[in-house]
Amino acid sequence: MKLFIIKIGGNVLDNPEALKRFLSDFAQIKEPKILIHGGGKIATKIGDQLGIESKYVNGRRITDAQTIDVVTMVYGGLVxxxxxxxxxxxxxxxxxxxxxDGNLIKATKRPVKDIDYGFVGDVKADGVNTVFLHALLNQNVVPVFAPLTHADGSILNTNADTIASVLAVAMSKIFEVRLIYCFEKRGVLMDVNQADSVITHLPKNLYDDLLTKSVFADGILPKLENAYDAIHSGVKEVLIGEATDLLKNTGAKTEGTLITL
Known part of the structure; x- marks a missing residue:
């Protein structure tokens, strides 16, 4: 049986009309499905209103004690x-x-090396409670995950793309999984300045070749790394595409970039 694991974030979450359209499409998917969302920009906005400054190193949020309270409220509550x-x-x-919740995703707190990221969690597929998750899906309940995990009694901020990848790997033992990353671009682009330069199929050998030629923009690299981690660990397909193409991307004829071995 197919399972769709779908991650939504960024500009769609910040745009009420775009989010409404996306959720309408998501609700129409008949097969079992899981949604993972981000919400970083909203957390930054609420933090600013509370006088809590957002700090980043190399584009990654530093989650100190004040910030973990904000992201828990925003990700797990508001959004x-x-x-x-x-x-x-x-x-x-x-x-x-x-x-x-239900011990669904255990994590380990990221160890301090060069940078102390604070209350940030790293996750692996063997930390997913697949039995409970499968039971929810069997009841026709649709899990919607905030990007938060836990370890040793602490809530940990955890990358939503990584959570989606790890859930896909864990559930691929039970289902035929298609992992779909939805964002504002039509797919992985050969030229970041050309919106229609979508690479429709990106097998690993082509990815490795283009990587050596520095084709990919920095922002897409974490998604691609998570995609190939998932593919190498048993996930059948990963699709990176525009949120407005969600229903097409749950079918046989997809838009965006299909990633396979």
């Missing part, structure tokens, strides 16, 4: 529950979750 409430109006029986 997650707004999405769940919207899905309920679309007859999609969603449940909002973090990794702490």
């Amino acid at each position: 997650n529950k707004q999405i769940v409430a919207a899905l309920q109006t679309l007859n999609c029986n969603a449940i909002g979750l973090t990794g702490a």
